[in-house]
Amino acid sequence: MTDTTATAAMQPTQIERRSQSALIWKRFKRHKLGLIGLWVTLFIYLCTLFVEILAPQGATAYSTKHAYYPPQRIHFFTENGSFKPHVLGYKVKFDYDTGSRSFIPDPRKVIALGFWVKGDKYKWLGLIPGDRHLFGPIKPREKMFLVGADRLGRDVLSRTIYASRISMTIGLAGVALSLVLGIAIGGLSGYMGGFTDQIIQRFIEFLQSLPSIPLWIGLAAAIPAETPPLETYFLISIVLSVLGWTGLARVVRGRFLALKEEDFIRAATLDGCSTSRILFRHMLPNFTSHIIAVVTLAIPGMILAETALSYLGIGLRAPVVSWGVLLQEIQNIRSMATAPWLFFPGLIVVIAVLALNFLGDGLRDAADPHEH
Structure with missing residues (x-):
């Protein structure tokens, strides 16, 4: 046997040894x-773990004299050319005729910046106390507003970082409940068929x-x-899941209808396997990748729903900090005209939703063998 023939004979074996997850990852790349x-x-979910450290200020820290403070640009060099990050x-x-305010950079007010600086005290994940922040003013009493401040002088950047923990995890909580309902009800419908399926x-x-x-x-x-904020969080998750499970249930039902006619399912039935074992041991693993893709695409819908409800004032409420709650600050024309930086949480919503949609599309294409 020549080397070429031997190599050709080995290739099918190598392909067979690849797991389904390895093949999906290869296509996904x-x-x-x-x-x-x-x-x-x-990156966003990593930030949600360390919001207390990443945020320059606390979520509730305010300074009324900095109300509607415009964004400050970071300068890396001083006037004499030395390297010194500062704002x-x-x-x-004040314009007493119109009642408006204008902000003019003052070279005499130099706020030096650094890494791992002391600042507002916090409890990381509500457990470990600390006062160190990744980036911020070197002097704890000084304030920095890289994305501006709201009507109470609260740092928009810090509050947006804190809000990511609620807004991003409420999507996971809602989808988790939808996943359980969708798989259980959709699987029962597809496997049982007949009158049960119709109902x-x-x-x-x-x-x-x-x-x-x-x-x-x-x-x-x-x-x-x-209602306490924590209970409100879980109740809103349930509200978002009320209709979220129906689409997944339809997908699961269709897959179960196709799989229950396969020979290996008939063999498992004749072998005396219980219904639960057939569903969760033999059928469900065959389209787990598709479920992951569907779930990934469902999370953006949950995030947008929470943002919309909170923006309208009927979802999460202050003192809870979510992206929708933050966007309530810009519900009037005056805020939009005088402080457009209050739209910053909305920009982060767009980035997060687009990223999750791109991820879901990639997983869906990679999980579908008929596309390759």
Whole structure:
């Protein structure tokens, strides 16, 4: 046997040894937007773990004299050419005729910046106390507003970083509940078939026919205003999951209908395997990758829904800090005209949703063997 023949004979064996996850990852790496979405998503979720350290100020720290403070530009060199990262404070001028204020950079107010500096005290993840921040003013009493301040002089950048923990995890919580309901109800519908399938599908169609926004508004408005923030968080997660599971249930049902006619499922049935074992041991692993893709694409919808509900004032409420709550600051024309930087949380919402959509598209294409 020649070397060429031997190599050709070995290639099928090498391909067979690759697991499904390895093949999916190989296909996924060719999806450039999917890779970008993966790294951006991982970066955002990594930030949610260390918000207390990454945020220059605390989420509730305020300074009324810095109300609507414009963004400050970082300067790396002083006037004499020495390297010294800093920002400049502003001189405030009032126009008594119009009642407006103008902010003029003041070279005399130099705020030196550094890494791993002391600042507002916090408890990391609510457990470990600390006062060190990754980046900020060297002197703890000085203030820095790289993205500007709101009407109470609170740092928009710091509050946006804190808000990522709520807004990004509420999507995970809502999708987790939708995942359980979708797999359980969709799997039962597809496997049982007949009358059970008809009843479940008519119920799903009824839920899908309901207008989602009015239903979400009604359910969210039913949460009492005095409900503690933590309970409100979980209740909003449930509200977002009420309709979120129906699409996944349809996908699972279709897969189960196709798989239950396969020979290996018939063999498992004849072998006396229980229904639960057939569902979760033999059928579900065959399209786990598709479920992951569907779930990834569902998270952006949850994030947008929470943002919309909180923006309308019927979702999460202060003192909880989420992207939707932060966007309430810009609900009037005056705020939009005088402090456009308050749109910054909305920009982060767009980036997060796009990243998750790119990631979901990449996973869906990689998980579908018919696309390759």
